Amino acid sequence: MLSRWSALIVFCTPLLFQRAEQVLAEVAQALQKGDAARLASFFAPQVEIYLGSVPRLYSSLQGRFVLQEFFQSHSPRSFTLLHKGRSEDLIYAIGSYVSQQGRWDVSFFMRFQGDRYLIEQLRFEPVKE
Numbered sequence: 001m002l003s004r005w006s007a008l009i010v011f012c013t014p015l016l017f018q019r020a021e022q023v024l025a026e027v028a029q030a031l032q033k034g035d036a037a038r039l040a041s042f043f044a045p046q047v048e049i050y051l052g053s054v055p056r057l058y059s060s061l062q063g064r065f066v067l068q069e070f071f072q073s074h075s076p077r078s079f080t081l082l083h084k085g086r087s088e089d090l091i092y093a094i095g096s097y098v099s100q101q102g103r104w105d106v107s108f109f110m111r112f113q114g115d116r117y118l119i120e121q122l123r124f125e126p127v128k129e
Contacts, residue, residue, distance in 0.1 A: 020091045023042065026038070036070075040061075046060075047063045052124060052125060055123075081095045102126060103127040104124040105124075
């Protein structure tokens with residue numbers, strides 16, 4: 001017979017997996033639209049953002065403005081989620097962001113904090129063609 005804790009783990013694990021899939025889809029949609037405000041709503045209080053140079057640590061509000069400026073300069077044509085994975089309380093994804101100005105490989109890492117997944121690291125690495 002399952003203990004109460006085992007039953008809770010068995011019951012909650014599929015819910016966390018389903019929530020992770022939903023969050024990944026919402027983040028991908030925000031990247032597709034270049035929606036900095038929506039993307040920033042998933043930021044941890046401190047988020048590391050890498051825009052093709054040195055990674056910098058920002059507050060979630062600062063990160064929002066950094067991305068807003070990036071999206072204004074590099075309006076999205078498309079974003080395609082290429083790979084995603086999960087390990088315990090961490091989810092990650094890799095995708096391709098295309099704008100008029102070029103293409104970037106994008107990766108982000110999210111950790112389950114409190115009651116939801118939050119982006120701790122977001123990387124845009126330019127692809128040299």
